Amino acid sequence: MEYGGLIYLDNAATTYPKPPEVYGETVKAMLNYGGNPGRGAHSLSLAAAKKIYECRESAAALFGISDPERVIFTLNTTYGLNTVIKGMLKSGDHVLISDMEHNAVYRPIYKMADQGQITYDIFHSYPHETKDRTKRICSDIVQKLRRNTRLVICNHTSNICSLKMPIKEIAELCKRSGVRLLVDGAQSAGHEKIRVDEMGIDALCVPGHKGLYGIQGSGMVILGRGIKLSTLVEGGNGVNSLEGKMPDFTPERYEAGTLPTPAVSGLCEGIKFVKAVGEERIAEREKELFRQTRERLGNIEGVKIYLPQHEGSVLLFNVEGFSAEEIGERLNREGICVRSGHHCSALGHRTLGTADSGGVRVSFGVFNNNEDIEELAAAVNKTVKER
Ligand code: PMP
Numbered sequence: 174m175e176y177g178g179l180i181y182l183d184n185a186a187t188t189y190p191k192p193p194e195v196y197g198e199t200v201k202a203m204l205n206y207g208g209n210p211g212r213g214a215h216s217l218s219l220a221a222a223k224k225i226y227e228c229r230e231s232a233a234a235l236f237g238i239s240d241p242e243r244v245i246f247t248l249n250t251t252y253g254l255n256t257v258i259k260g261m262l263k264s265g266d267h268v269l270i271s272d273m274e275h276n277a278v279y280r281p282i283y284k285m286a287d288q289g290q291i292t293y294d295i296f297h298s299y300p301h302e303t304k305d306r307t308k309r310i311c312s313d314i315v316q317k318l319r320r321n322t323r324l325v326i327c328n329h330t331s332n333i334c335s336l337k338m339p340i341k342e343i344a345e346l347c348k349r350s351g352v353r354l355l356v357d358g359a360q361s362a363g364h365e366k367i368r369v370d371e372m373g374i375d376a377l378c379v380p381g382h383k384g385l386y387g388i389q390g391s392g393m394v395i396l397g398r399g400i401k402l403s404t405l406v407e408g409g410n411g412v413n414s415l416e417g418k419m420p421d422f423t424p425e426r427y428e429a430g431t432l433p434t435p436a437v438s439g440l441c442e443g444i445k446f447v448k449a450v451g452e453e454r455i456a457e458r459e460k461e462l463f464r465q466t467r468e469r470l471g472n473i474e475g476v477k478i479y480l481p482q483h484e485g486s487v488l489l490f491n492v493e494g495f496s497a498e499e500i501g502e503r504l505n506r507e508g509i510c511v512r513s514g515h516h517c518s519a520l521g522h523r524t525l526g527t528a529d530s531g532g533v534r535v536s537f538g539v540f541n542n543n544e545d546i547e548e549l550a551a552a553v554n555k556t557v558k559e560r
Contacts, residue, residue: 180509180545185332185360185487185516185536187382187389191439192446199388199439206438209431211411221434228441229424235444236377236395237368245427246437247392250359251277253378256394256427257355258282258326260402261376267319268293271327272524273300273336276517278326278357298327300336300480300524307339311346324353329361333521333534335463335485337361344373353400359383363447364486365456369395376400384455384486385447386539387440390433396423406430455539459486462537462546469550473557479525479532489525489532492553494560497531500553504533507552511535 181189202224208217210225229241238244247253258281262268270278272295285291296313299306314325325347327338340356347354353375358367362377363384369377374397381391396402404419408429413420420426447455463484470476475493492500501513514531515522522528535549 178508180548182535182537182541182545182549183510183512184538184541185383185534186512187380188384188386188538190540191386191388191443194442194446195386195388195439198442199435202435202438206434210434212431213411224438224441225432225434228437228444231441231444231448232393232395235448236362236379237372238370238395238398242423243396243398245394245396245424246432247378247394248390248433249382249392250357250378250380251392253392253394254278254355254357255281256405257376257378257402258324259285259405260427261324261353261355261400262291263323264290265321266291266323267321269296269314269317269322269325270294271296271298271338271520273298273328273331273333273338273521274326274518275328275332275357275359275521276519277359278328279518279520282326295520296325298336298338298524300334300483303482307342310339311342314343314346315350318350318352322350322352324355326355326357328357328359329367330364330485330487331518331521332360332487333516333518333525333527333532334480334489335483335487336480337483337485340367340374341372347375348373360487363443363452363455364459366452369397373397381436381440381443384538385440386443388436390436391440394427402427404429450539456485458539459537460484462541462543463488465543465546466535466549469546470553473550473554475557476553479527486537488535489527490535491527491530491532492557495556497533500533500556503556504549504552507548507555509549509552511549 206220208221210221229244232244233241254277294317299309330337355376356374358377358379362379377395381387382389406429410425412425479489497513512534
């Protein structure tokens with residue numbers, strides 16, 4: 174869809190546009206229930222709190238957990254990941270992370286290790302393996318587990334290509350080994366089904382502003398049953414106000430300070446939108462767009478597509494004779510928004526062998542159509558011919 178004269182193919186960074194009802198509800202929140210949720214018994218505060226609870230319930234249903242109290246609102250995925258990582262790990266712990274992680278996982282782990290608090294190892298995602306990939310990933314994790322491993326962290330879908338991790342199998346193996354599993358769902362929430370309890374995930378971190386079509390400033394942690402974390406941030410939330418200690422119960426234990434009611438209200442509509450369209454239909458549509466892009470770009474001389482066999486919402490490519498940044502700039506001049514470079518994933522680009530070059534990332538959303546892909550291919554073609 175052409176929006177504001179531009180073709181937007183950077184939905185992995187944040188989806189754009191949002192469904193009209195998301196904008197509508199965000200504005201309505203500011204105009205009609207602008208009180209501070211949970212901070213008073215007056216009608217504007219109660220209305221805000223009610224809306225926030227409605228969003229908690231919708232998110233709980235979407236992610237398959239029985240109690241909405243296990244939905245914690247955060248600013249974005251990064252804040253959620255930091256909340257879980259720093260709240261779960263103790264001095265002397267060992268952690269396993271995948272070789273496709275985003276800096277939102279890698280940097281907090283790196284810092285804690287650098288300060289001598291924890292140690293970590295990286296397990297392989299075997300992106301080029303066609304046979305027995307799941308088995309190889311699991312056996313690599315098993316080999317790298319240590320007596321003091323507390324946590325395994327991996328993303329569900331990569332943000333530089335559409336590679337997925339076998340979450341259910343990794344979760345089973347973690348349960349058997351008495352290790353917790355944290356899943357970064359930044360690129361899968363809203364794109365495919367995630368059922369936290371059924372899949373055995375101990376904590377899932379998701380953005381509100383990507384595949385759930387909320388606005389920026391929204392994100393969530395979905396906690397597994399019985400998971401209790403040490404707090405990352407302490408402060409007021411209108412509960413147990415006479416005590417110095419943060420409450421023991423969720424979600425208040427992890428939600429210090431004023432929640433962004435407008436963002437949460439918008440997210441509530443975004444979740445309704447995803448439910449109405451259906452995650453399976455969204456995934457199928459994105460795969461169709463992926464296949465079309467793969468075919469059109471694949472026909473252009475000098476274009477290299479990475480992991481073309483892994484179909485999904487993200488496609489990474491480079492063009493011989495051009496830097497990724499150059500392609501990004503030229504596409505921008507043609508009114509096409511993509512993201513070039515390293516996409517905050519040093520680990521992922523090292524794994525794909527693109528650490529030196531980076532890549533051009535095209536990422537789809539529900540508002541993209543086949544014409545967008547034709548325009549993208551025409552623009553890449555034009556660039557190549559001008560070489
Ligand atoms: N993890 C992954 C896999 C991502 O793609 C992103 C966003 N690019 C993040 C984490 C960070 O998300 P946010 O911007 O919502 O903090």
